[in-house]
Amino acid sequence: MFLVPLPLELIKREPTTLKYTFHQLSSTSRIYEYKVVEERKLPIGTCDVAKLTCIATSLVSGTPYTVYLVACYRSGNETFCSEKSDPTTSYTSPFPCEIVGLRPSTRYTIAVRSWLDLALSDIPSDAKTCSVSTQSAQPANVTPSSITPSVMVVTFKAPNVATGIGLYEVSVVGGNQFKSCTILSTNKLECLLDDLLAATEYQVTARSCVDVVEPFVCSTNVTVSAWTRSYVNFSVIVSPESSESLRTSIISPVQVKGVETYVASVEGYVELTCIVDASSANSCVINGLNAATNYTIAVTAWINGHIAGTSSGNGWTRPTTPCRLLQFDQGTTYLRWKFASLEDPRWLYEYRVVDATNIGFGECEIASLTCVATALTPCTTYTAYLIACLVLNGVNICSERSTPDYTTTIPNFPSKIIVSTVSSTSLNVSIEPPTDAPAGVDHYKAEILGGEHLCCSAKASPSPSCAIDGLRPATIYTVVVRAWMSGRFSGVSSASATAYGRTAPPNDNPNEPAYRHCGTDAFRWHMSQFGQFIYD
Numbered sequence: 251m252f253l254v255p256l257p258l259e260l261i262k263r264e265p266t267t268l269k270y271t272f273h274q275l276s277s278t279s280r281i282y283e284y285k286v287v288e289e290r291k292l293p294i295g296t297c298d299v300a301k302l303t304c305i306a307t308s309l310v311s312g313t314p315y316t317v318y319l320v321a322c323y324r325s326g327n328e329t330f331c332s333e334k335s336d337p338t339t340s341y342t343s344p345f346p347c348e349i350v351g352l353r354p355s356t357r358y359t360i361a362v363r364s365w366l367d368l369a370l371s372d373i374p375s376d377a378k379t380c381s382v383s384t385q386s387a388q389p390a391n392v393t394p395s396s397i398t399p400s401v402m403v404v405t406f407k408a409p410n411v412a413t414g415i416g417l418y419e420v421s422v423v424g425g426n427q428f429k430s431c432t433i434l435s436t437n438k439l440e441c442l443l444d445d446l447l448a449a450t451e452y453q454v455t456a457r458s459c460v461d462v463v464e465p466f467v468c469s470t471n472v473t474v475s476a477w478t479r480s481y482v483n484f485s486v487i488v489s490p491e492s493s494e495s496l497r498t499s500i501i502s503p504v505q506v507k508g509v510e511t512y513v514a515s516v517e518g519y520v521e522l523t524c525i526v527d528a529s530s531a532n533s534c535v536i537n538g539l540n541a542a543t544n545y546t547i548a549v550t551a552w553i554n555g556h557i558a559g560t561s562s563g564n565g566w567t568r569p570t571t572p573c574r575l576l577q578f579d580q581g582t583t584y585l586r587w588k589f590a591s592l593e594d595p596r597w598l599y600e601y602r603v604v605d606a607t608n609i610g611f612g613e614c615e616i617a618s619l620t621c622v623a624t625a626l627t628p629c630t631t632y633t634a635y636l637i638a639c640l641v642l643n644g645v646n647i648c649s650e651r652s653t654p655d656y657t658t659t660i661p662n663f664p665s666k667i668i669v670s671t672v673s674s675t676s677l678n679v680s681i682e683p684p685t686d687a688p689a690g691v692d693h694y695k696a697e698i699l700g701g702e703h704l705c706c707s708a709k710a711s712p713s714p715s716c717a718i719d720g721l722r723p724a725t726i727y728t729v730v731v732r733a734w735m736s737g738r739f740s741g742v743s744s745a746s747a748t749a750y751g752r753t754a755p756p757n758d759n760p761n762e763p764a765y766r767h768c769g770t771d772a773f774r775w776h777m778s779q780f781g782q783f784i785y786d
Contacts, residue, residue, distance in 0.1 A: 408439065451475055486563035547565065575589055696731045729749050
């Protein structure tokens with residue numbers, strides 16, 4: 251079922267724009283986009299998921315607008331959207347009348363007249379006048395610094411145009427406290443505020459004032475936030491736990507006393523939190539996140555219900571785990587697989603073949619969706635996993651390993667085959683294993699080429715041999731030999747090696763030589779005095 255988002259909430263209105271905040275839908279499997287639409291679902295604005303805000307633009311001043319929120323997600327090449335939320339109706343603000351280009355800290359007399367429609371009359375009313383001073387310019391570079399857990403110093407600079415400014419006012423609000431100070435423009439532009447609460451956030455406000463009029467005419471406030479020093483100093487390490495979770499670890503240079511809990515939350519998603527019990531752990535895991543996404547984790551330390559310190563860190567969740575490799579080709583020293591890429595249009599991933607310890611032994615090509623591992627050992631079983639890695643601007647983070655693929659390289663074929671005449675109906679096949687014969691070879695099978703069921707099998711050993719019976723007298727046979735594996739790979743064999751042999755005719759003289767020439771290569775098979783055909 252497709253959820254419907256909550257209605258938009260107005261946070262700011264201007265003559266041509268309306269700004270709203272919204273609540274995201276909760277989902278671990280879909281990445282939603284949000285749109286501001288009118289009654290017919292036509293978009294009239296955009297949304298910023300990171301800031302949880304939407305803005306409708308190109309509006310008419312002083313006009314009511316009814317808007318809705320819809321949530322959409324993509325699947326393949328299609329986009330699916332929810333029904334409209336409940337409506338939100340708001341007015342744009344009217345255009346103010348502003349006189350610009352005036353000097354700061356200056357007293358002006360303003361005359362206001364009313365006029366009929368210009369098409370009807372050009373005679374104004376009598377003027378209504380008033381006197382008013384322009385605001386002074388704001389102080390610059392307002393910088394609060396906590397020098398002790400209970401003392402904060404606020405420094406600032408005079409504006410570029412400081413004419414008429416007689417004094418500056420600085421105040422702090424926080425922890426149910428209000429503190430302020432006044433600095434004459436002729437003194438050092440610095441304010442010292444004491445008796446503050448430790449590990450407390452304060453809103454620091456500074457303004458300049460013209461003191462030659464009554465009441466004072468002051469600039470707009472410059473407001474910044476600052477924390478007093480805490481008694482708890484710690485850092486945060488954010489590491490990937492999976493494609494949907496991050497582990498937040500608390501690192502403190504000294505043993506901290508009094509801290510009861512650390513609360514970690516995802517910036518912009520206050521509902522995604524985890525809690526560290528300081529008495530028994532130093533980390534916790536936040537779940538419900540999106541794959542291959544960078545998150546900022548803010549952590550607060552709590553003592554007796556009060557914030558005792560803050561810190562933050564960044565970390566990426568792992569990419570989605572890819573599907574398992576599909577092996578389609580194998581040789582004595584290589585293996586090849588097919589794979590499926592991730593359906594994530596945000597990133598271009600690298601894919602790697604790794605073993606159970608995440609050590610890579612194969613390379614992948616995204617264009618052909620194939621992977622290959624080379625320089626392998628013949629007749630050896632390999633456990634291969636596929637991982638997807640995001641490599642971006644110093645980020646190198648990989649998914650968890652896929653389901654394993656168990657496969658093997660094929661054995662080498664025998665180094666030498668000797669076919670010996672046993673009788674007029676039987677041949678003996680002696681096999682010399684390759685010099686690097688691995689333990690994975692179970693047996694060797696010798697077959698008469700073209701002769702159904704004319705074969706024999708020899709268990710793997712330093713000198714395996716077997717006899718093929720049921721043959722015709724005085725006949726030259728082509729013998730094909732392969733090495734075969736055992737266990738789950740009992741159907742895997744080496745390439746074939748070929749030799750020739752001749753059964754004895756009745757009353758045949760075993761000392762009579764025989765030759766077999768094969769084309770211009772003149773491979774020579776010679777009969778020894780023991781009736782053997784030997785491949786040189």
